[in-house]
Amino acid sequence: xxxxxxxxxxxxxTFVPLAAxxxxxxxxxxxxxxxxxxxxxxxxxxxxxxxxxxxxxxxxGAAVYIDRTLATVNxxxxxxxLEGLAGVxxxxxxxxxxxxSDLSPDLxxxxxxxxxxxxxxxxxxxxxxxxxxxxxxxxxxxxxxYYGGNxxxxxxxxIRYPGPRxxxxxxxxxxxxxPKPYRRSAYGSGTSNGH
Amino acid sequence: xxxxxxxxxxxxxxxxxxxxxxxxxxxxxxxxVAGIEAGTWIDPHSYKPDEIYNNVRAGVTSVPKAKRxxxxxxxxxxxxxxxxxxxxxxxxxxxxxxxxxxQSWRYSPWDFKARSxxxxxxxxxxxxKGSTLEDWPVTYDDLEHYYExxxxxIGVSGRAxxxxxxxTGRGNAFEGPRKREFPMPPLRDTDxxxxxADAARELGWKPFRGPAAINSQTYKNRPGCVYHGYCDxxxxxISAKNSTAVTTIPxxxxxxxxxxxxxAQVTRILTDNHGKVTGVLYLRDNREYFQxxxxxxxxxxxxxNTRLLLLSKSMAYPKGLSNNHGQVGRHxxxxxxxxxxxxxxxxxPRDLNIWYGAIAQNVTIDEWADDNFDHTGLxxxxxxxxxxxxEKHPIAAAAMNTYGRAxxxxxxxxxxxxxxxxxxVSSYIQCNTFPYExxxxxxxxxxxxxxxxxxxxxxxxxxxxxxxxxxxxxxKMSDWFRSAGAIExxxxxxxxxxxxxxxxxxxxxxxxxxxxxxxxxxxxSHEASNLGILGASTFGTAGARNPTLTAQALAxxxxxxxxxxxxxx
Numbered sequence: 001x002x003x004x005x006x007x008x009x010x011x012x013x014t015f016v017p018l019a020a021x022x023x024x025x026x027x028x029x030x031x032x033x034x035x036x037x038x039x040x041x042x043x044x045x046x047x048x049x050x051x052x053x054x055x056x057x058x059x060x061g062a063a064v065y066i067d068r069t070l071a072t073v074n075x076x077x078x079x080x081x082l083e084g085l086a087g088v089x090x091x092x093x094x095x096x097x098x099x100x101s102d103l104s105p106d107l108x109x110x111x112x113x114x115x116x117x118x119x120x121x122x123x124x125x126x127x128x129x130x131x132x133x134x135x136x137x138x139x140x141x142x143x144x145x146y147y148g149g150n151x152x153x154x155x156x157x158x159i160r161y162p163g164p165r166x167x168x169x170x171x172x173x174x175x176x177x178x179p180k181p182y183r184r185s186a187y188g189s190g191t192s193n194g195h
Numbered sequence: 196x197x198x199x200x201x202x203x204x205x206x207x208x209x210x211x212x213x214x215x216x217x218x219x220x221x222x223x224x225x226x227x228v229a230g231i232e233a234g235t236w237i238d239p240h241s242y243k244p245d246e247i248y249n250n251v252r253a254g255v256t257s258v259p260k261a262k263r264x265x266x267x268x269x270x271x272x273x274x275x276x277x278x279x280x281x282x283x284x285x286x287x288x289x290x291x292x293x294x295x296x297x298q299s300w301r302y303s304p305w306d307f308k309a310r311s312x313x314x315x316x317x318x319x320x321x322x323x324k325g326s327t328l329e330d331w332p333v334t335y336d337d338l339e340h341y342y343e344x345x346x347x348x349i350g351v352s353g354r355a356x357x358x359x360x361x362x363t364g365r366g367n368a369f370e371g372p373r374k375r376e377f378p379m380p381p382l383r384d385t386d387x388x389x390x391x392a393d394a395a396r397e398l399g400w401k402p403f404r405g406p407a408a409i410n411s412q413t414y415k416n417r418p419g420c421v422y423h424g425y426c427d428x429x430x431x432x433i434s435a436k437n438s439t440a441v442t443t444i445p446x447x448x449x450x451x452x453x454x455x456x457x458x459a460q461v462t463r464i465l466t467d468n469h470g471k472v473t474g475v476l477y478l479r480d481n482r483e484y485f486q487x488x489x490x491x492x493x494x495x496x497x498x499x500n501t502r503l504l505l506l507s508k509s510m511a512y513p514k515g516l517s518n519n520h521g522q523v524g525r526h527x528x529x530x531x532x533x534x535x536x537x538x539x540x541x542x543x544p545r546d547l548n549i550w551y552g553a554i555a556q557n558v559t560i561d562e563w564a565d566d567n568f569d570h571t572g573l574x575x576x577x578x579x580x581x582x583x584x585x586e587k588h589p590i591a592a593a594a595m596n597t598y599g600r601a602x603x604x605x606x607x608x609x610x611x612x613x614x615x616x617x618x619x620v621s622s623y624i625q626c627n628t629f630p631y632e633x634x635x636x637x638x639x640x641x642x643x644x645x646x647x648x649x650x651x652x653x654x655x656x657x658x659x660x661x662x663x664x665x666x667x668x669x670x671k672m673s674d675w676f677r678s679a680g681a682i683e684x685x686x687x688x689x690x691x692x693x694x695x696x697x698x699x700x701x702x703x704x705x706x707x708x709x710x711x712x713x714x715x716x717x718x719x720s721h722e723a724s725n726l727g728i729l730g731a732s733t734f735g736t737a738g739a740r741n742p743t744l745t746a747q748a749l750a751x752x753x754x755x756x757x758x759x760x761x762x763x764x
Contacts, residue, residue: 046604046605047604047605048604048608048609049605049606049609051606051609053609053610053613056609073252109605112604116603116604134603134604135594138590138593138594139247139251139590141593142246142589142590142592142593143246143247143251143589143590144245144246144247144248146245146247147247155589155593156589158593158609158612158613159589159592159593159612159613159616159617160546160613160616160617161550161589161592161616161617162550164244164245164423164424164425165244165423165551166244166421166423166432167421167422167423168421168422168423168424168551168552170383170385172551173385173386173387173422173548173549173551173552173585174385174386174548175386175387175390175545175546175547175548176386178546178548178617179548179551186243186244186245186248187243187245
């Protein structure tokens with residue numbers, strides 16, 4: 001830029017579609033190995049299980065969401081996250097002599113409860129790691145499907161969130177008649193898992 | 196070597212909420228104005244209803260320069276400081292007014308003389324221990340005209356509670372007298388805000404809709420709000436939120452007297468040997484430029500106003516620009532509010548349908564703010580406005596407090612959030628906050644930005660007066676929720692004080708006494724007479740409400756003073 005002197009705003013007005021750029025840069029890169037995904041899915045499956053109320057976190061792609069964030073926006077926490085997953089496996093080995101994902105749902109719940117309340121043996125980071133996985137699971141379950149989770153809008157349906165509309169009428173803010181679900185990503189796609 | 200640019204009359208550093216307002220009267224008066232802004236224009240089409248982008252990742256607000264300069268924080272001068280996760284500053288044309296909630300309040304007349312009024316009514320011992328509270332050098336009456344100018348130019352919706360001293364029976368009965376009704380009616384009501392307003396009336400209170408710099412109808416060729424519920428930390432996709440990027444800045448450009456230098460990072464304000472400022476040094480694309488100016492108006496964010504002054508050392512100002520009295524960085528305070536953990540939330544036995552709307556679509560109570568109630572025997576002065584809002588996002592909704600009724604995960608939790616994610620609501624409790632000896636800004640000795648300049652360090656200690664306000668008003672909020680039929684209400688929490696905040700005040704306080712203040716009643720430095728400072732960094736108190744409109748009214752007043760006295764600058 002050799003010619004920068006005084007420029008009018010119109011000449012220098014550069015419209016930066018920030019959301020679009022950032023989102024487009026998010027190619028679906030991933031970082032977790034199949035074994036690590038298995039451990040992660042066995043965890044998020046208990047945080048939001050599939051049951052009579054509908055799909056759980058695994059079916060909704062929350063683990064996919066988490067994997068993608070570790071490759072992109074959350075790359076800085078990848079080492080501690082992988083340590084956390086290894087810690088879960090070490091806990092399963094030391095308590096039940098098997099892999100975490102091979103445990104029954106009840107046994108997995110037992111271990112996750114010890115992690116959640118900070119009593120998991122020889123796993124000092126357990127509490128923080130569990131809290132982080134829970135938080136990321138919520139993001140994957142209830143965030144825009146654009147990011148790989150909330151498949152088929154299962155998360156929004158679960159909590160009866162009626163979906164992002166670009167304009168909302170007075171009737172759609174009434175308490176007596178909740179608005180009809182509007183199952184659409186902010187990025188326009190009616191389908192999930194596009195990116 | 197810096198490239199010298201052609202001199203201008205006024206260089207404004209930062210085209211945000213305050214600088215973006217000041218440029219309009221200056222340019223309209225025919226002064227040659229350079230608007231130097233670290234960010235650039237943002238295309239409104241990029242604003243999406245996307246909680247992950249806006250809220251989880253701070254995609255709109257977390258811009259590159261701000262990310263490089265995040266202040267550090269500690270609770271006392273013995274504690275080690277830690278760098279924050281994000282900077283409340285925004286670099287863009289429009290600045291934080293792009294993503295703010297646009298609650299556009301006038302401060303109460305009491306705010307400007309909280310010290311003398313408290314002493315008059317409750318005695319000298321009522322002033323909180325360790326506070327450095329002074330009366331402002333301006334009164335509500337001094338600002339009334341500028342409030343009105345901003346309300347009409349920017350576009351503020353609302354309903355007057357006090358017109359020329361006569362209570363209207365609508366609007367806020369506790370506000371200072373207005374000469375003129377708002378230019379637009381308030382944002383629309385909802386079933387939820389109506390329910391809360393009815394509940395407040397049952398308690399004998401006078402609920403009202405808060406004022407908002409959001410169009411409730413078409414105003415100046417921009418449309419009314421469409422209430423889509425993604426106003427928080429996001430710009431408006433239809434420009435119904437009245438940031439300076441869509442109001443005063445374009446109007447100033449039309450005069451042809453404003454030139455915007457975007458993506459320009461100001462590194463120093465330079466001075467001559469007589470102590471007058473001579474202009475602004477900035478970086479653009481790694482090249483250095485010097486913009487000479489007869490007058491410099493510093494209008495970056497509160498933390499950066501102090502930082503840039505402290506970094507701008509010279510022969511005339513060896514401790515930093517305008518700091519020969521050691522007052523730069525002093526009398527800093529963050530707004531004691533719901534961000535400090537003082538919010539009270541409630542669970543209702545029915546769907547509230549507050550997913551959509553806007554934070555500014557609210558119902559507010561002022562009975563417990565300012566000095567609107569008798570504080571005798573309470574052990575504190577001031578109080579808080581209390582408010583409930585619409586706009587709830589799905590991740591935040593699901594991450595709800597389960598009120599002891601369900602675990603935090605698993606099938607039982609899933610059933611609980613299925614029923615209740617749409618049935619809880621939080622509140623917004625904004626406390627009158629005062630400056631204290633134990634709270635200030637300086638430069639962190641250990642943390643630098645990539646240019647090698649030290650970042651701002653916040654030291655913020657505990658405040659008993661504000662904790663008591665928060666607990667007292669939190670109980671009122673609980674009463675309000677229960678009156679509206681809530682089945683669970685969280686206990687009020689006095690809070691531990693704000694860390695880095697979007698409501699940051701002081702550091703360059705305004706006051707008549709140069710020994711304890713950086714700028715005079717018009718916002719000009721007591722030491723460098725051709726340096727003006729804009730924004731909440733000049734405030735002497737935080738009102739019990741959002742500060743932006745007051746910063747804008749003061750900015751307009753500073754510009755007006757400059758125009759009327761141009762020859763003496």
